[in-house]
Amino acid sequence: MFSELWKQYNFNNITERIKKVTSSKVVSTLSKDSFNTEDLPALFSEAAVEFIEEMAVCAAKITRERFGNNIQLYSPLYISNECNNSCLYCGFSRKNTSVIRRTLLLNEIEAELKAIEAMGIRHILIVCGEAPSRVTLQYLADTLRLAGKYSSFTGIEIYPLDEDGYRTLINAGADGLTVYQETYNPTRYAEAHPSGRKRDMVWRLDTPDRGGRAGMRTLGAGVLLGLDEPRTDAFFAAMHAAYLTKTYWRSQITISFPRMRPAEGCVVTPVHVDDSTFVQFIVATRLVLPDVGIVVSTRENALLRDNLAGLGVTHMSAASVTEPGGYVSKNISAAQFQVEDDRSVTEFASMLKRKGFAPVMKDWDRELQT
Ligand code: SF4
Numbered sequence: 001m002f003s004e005l006w007k008q009y010n011f012n013n014i015t016e017r018i019k020k021v022t023s024s025k026v027v028s029t030l031s032k033d034s035f036n037t038e039d040l041p042a043l044f045s046e047a048a049v050e051f052i053e054e055m056a057v058c059a060a061k062i063t064r065e066r067f068g069n070n071i072q073l074y075s076p077l078y079i080s081n082e083c084n085n086s087c088l089y090c091g092f093s094r095k096n097t098s099v100i101r102r103t104l105l106l107n108e109i110e111a112e113l114k115a116i117e118a119m120g121i122r123h124i125l126i127v128c129g130e131a132p133s134r135v136t137l138q139y140l141a142d143t144l145r146l147a148g149k150y151s152s153f154t155g156i157e158i159y160p161l162d163e164d165g166y167r168t169l170i171n172a173g174a175d176g177l178t179v180y181q182e183t184y185n186p187t188r189y190a191e192a193h194p195s196g197r198k199r200d201m202v203w204r205l206d207t208p209d210r211g212g213r214a215g216m217r218t219l220g221a222g223v224l225l226g227l228d229e230p231r232t233d234a235f236f237a238a239m240h241a242a243y244l245t246k247t248y249w250r251s252q253i254t255i256s257f258p259r260m261r262p263a264e265g266c267v268v269t270p271v272h273v274d275d276s277t278f279v280q281f282i283v284a285t286r287l288v289l290p291d292v293g294i295v296v297s298t299r300e301n302a303l304l305r306d307n308l309a310g311l312g313v314t315h316m317s318a319a320s321v322t323e324p325g326g327y328v329s330k331n332i333s334a335a336q337f338q339v340e341d342d343r344s345v346t347e348f349a350s351m352l353k354r355k356g357f358a359p360v361m362k363d364w365d366r367e368l369q370t
Contacts, residue, residue: 002243003205006236011185014041015232021045030054035288037242043284044231044238052280059283059312062290071352072293072315072360073345074123075116076157078324079104079143083129085196087182089227089260089268092129094196096265102324103134109143113150115327119319119345122362124151125178127322130159130197137165141172148173152362155218159197160207166214176218177211179204180258183227184236192227192268208240212248219244219251220295225278226260226270234281241285241292254293254315257281261299262338275304279311286312298341305341309357318348 018041029035029042030051042048043055080103086095104112116124124147128135140158147154155176156169166177181204183189189201198204208219221244223237234257241255259278260270282294295315296308305316320339321327341348349359 001206001209002240003202005239005243006184006205009236009239011187011228011232011236014235015229017041018045018231018235021047023047023050026051030058037239037288040235040238040284040288043287044235044281046231048284049276049280052276052283055283055287056279056311059286060310062286063310063312063314066290067314069310069357070360071309071313071357072123073121073318073349074125074153074155074315075119075121075317075327075345076125076127076297076320076322077109077112077116077147078127078322078326079109080128080131080135081324082131082134083196085130085198086194087198088192088194089182089224089263089266089270091263091265093265098264103128103131103139104324106142106146108325108328110146112325112327113147117150120349120361121318121345122150122152123155124153125155125157125317127157128159132159135159137161137168141168144169144172144174155220157220160204161210163210163214166211166216170215174216176220176252176254177208177216178220178222178254178256179207179211180222180224180256181205181237181240182224183233184223184240185228185233188228208244209247212244212251216251218254218293219248220254220256220293222256222258222295224260225257225273225281227268228271230271230273230277230281234285238285238288241289245289245292252293253289253291254295255285255289256295256297258297258299261340278304279308282308282312298339301340302343306351306355309352309355316348318345319343 026048081092082101083092086093153175157178193199221240223233244253293314296313297317298320352359
């Protein structure tokens with residue numbers, strides 16, 4: 001389990017190690033033919049900022065070799081904004097009493113699926129908060145069976161389950177599991193998650209392992225940039241993805257570095273992560289983890305997303321709505337966070353094509369599986 005590896009590292013010591021990286025260390029690291037996790041502190045360091053262009057050229061080449069010109073498009077489908085947790089940075093926190101709570105009925109979910117299908121998207125990520133008495137395993141399984149009628153790939157970004165729970169959802173049609181660790185610093189994690197099941201950091205750390213053991217086809221790791229020292233959090237997220245790649249070699253591993261966005265009820269002042277640091281994390285990850293999918297969502301602005309295509313990114317969300325029921329009618333309940341890139345799927349796909357990329361709406365046929 002990843003928590004066993006994580007316990008061997010100390011967050012503050014890694015922060016110091018990254019801070020002490022010198023320019024000459026980065027130069028000697030970049031002169032190598034290939035990279036491994038030992039190179040992460042150098043590549044994620046402040047000292048590496050002046051080498052971003054060099055890293056980006058190398059990352060673009062690796063990405064093209066491994067993934068061609070393809071960028072997979074997906075849309076999140078929020079089925080519920082009910083939550084028993086009180087994460088300080090989230091609009092769905094149970095402490096946020098101004099939020100109108102909503103868990104979609106199956107016919108409402110089907111209407112959302114039809115709306116997403118009409119946009120041309122066939123990769124769907126089912127998202128919800130942590131309210132297992134409302135969003136039960138049975139409800140999730142029913143949702144997945146329904147989603148299978150409209151999607152060629154259905155991922156889940158839901159509250160952590162045990163291994164058997166994931167097996168049940170795989171049998172109902174779940175193809176992939178995404179779980180963000182938020183921060184890998186245990187002290188900050190405890191502060192940011194004052195109550196609810198999510199307080200158990202080790203249970204969350206080992207969630208991708210349980211999904212991998214159950215047989216998920218894709219496993220997504222990531223960290224919420226802005227809660228703590230971003231370079232250190234990015235280091236741990238990359239370590240996590242590297243561990244998953246080695247341990248669950250049958251699954252495709254993805255990683256994401258979402259930056260904290262404004263949300264109603266958010267009581268955290270985020271640590272600022274500028275665009276160049278964000279780009280550095282993406283290209284550095286590509287150098288060390290050439291086969292890992294890198295996901296960038298509509299949290300990021302249109303200009304940055306346009307420029308990121310080809311630099312390591314393989315999966316991008318499009319025309320996302322973060323409110324349950326929002327594809328059919330907006331502003332009935334509440335969104336989890338504000339979206340920055342609000343272009344339509346057609347507009348976004350056209351931009352990718354103009355830049356020479358192939359927007360992939362569907363890359364998997366359920367019927368062809370044996
Ligand atoms: S981040 Fe997730 S678990 Fe935390 S309050 Fe928001 S929906 Fe709930």
